[in-house]
Amino acid sequence: MLQEIVGFIVSTSGWVLVSSTLPTDYWKVSSLDGTVITTATYWSNLWKACVTDSTGVSNCKDFPSLLALDGFIQACRGLMIAAICLGFFGSIFALVGMKCTKIGGTDKVKANIACFAGVNFILSGLCSLSACSLYAHRITSEFFDPMYIAQKYELGAALFIGWAGSVLCIIGGSVLCFSIADSCSKSRSQVKYIYRGAPSHSHISSHPRGQATSVNQRLPPDYSSPPGSQHFDKNAYV
Template identity: 70%
Template sequence: MIASVFLGFFCSIIALVGMKCTKIGGSDESKARIVCFAGVIFILSGLCSLSSCSLYAHRVTSEFFDPMYIAQKYELGAALFIGWAGSLLCILGGLVFCFSISDSFTSSSSHPAYAYRGTASATHTPSNTRGQPKLMSQRPPPESSSSFRVHHFDKNAYV
């Protein structure tokens, strides 16, 4: 358990260095490697905690069911279950660290950059009044002379 605590502490410091918002650690690729290394240490910390809780639970149950054991007998308590849950969360956290680096390597090379072009209903067209643009959504009211009215909907209109 002491090894698990020390590994978890050093893993948290290494993970802080590997975060994208820190200026320590270099480029995004080197930070991704640092975070992956922290994830492996975090998984190792969880395995140390899991093994120590399991060894103690084995000892408690073997002493409890031994008829020749005369000293005070203990039962499995909440601390063991919390230890098992915490160690599983450490292992899952380390796996998340290891799988989070795939975004760093693929985002710069395979995903194209998308430019914001504005919404379809608010695109600007030039206007001749005082240099202000006229919005396409500001159309004049339809003529009331015809009995059949044609409604122009943009692609963002709700039907």
């Protein structure tokens, strides 16, 4: 139960960070490398491009067309939305499948639900990790390209938040999956131990009557012989 609670807290925290990354403004910020006087700062995210002048006034422009966008921006949008949806369903399934909650059915059903929640969190972390890495790769490739003469950008704060949230989602989902595996292995070992340790209560004696036998293998006295001819040993109960 403690492992499930820790995994739920870690993975949910990562999902919150991933969700906050999507509307964050600073996915990329204009680079100051090689400039002496800066009159404007350019920055953009997955939805708009903005410029801030030296007086602090910002002007933004939303991306007008979805089909006219670059392919990597469309891919990042889809991956981030998928990551948020997977994390949302993973948090609900984790609440239902944890042992500390009273809903979800039997322990076996709750274990399957919690394992499914862990898989959702892992997939959510992988999707957001892929989106942030793809966006960062585009920025770094343009920055280090000597033939690229347009405005160069640097990594924004949103990418680092997304990477941190992705790692937390993957770690929390893995903890949920491993906690279910440990509980299943412990329950199987307990059942196996009980089965092997059960004593046998039925013994049939094959020793002659005159030989010494154990208490469980002692034969009852023969009441079919005439009275007076019965012989009871000292261990017999009358």
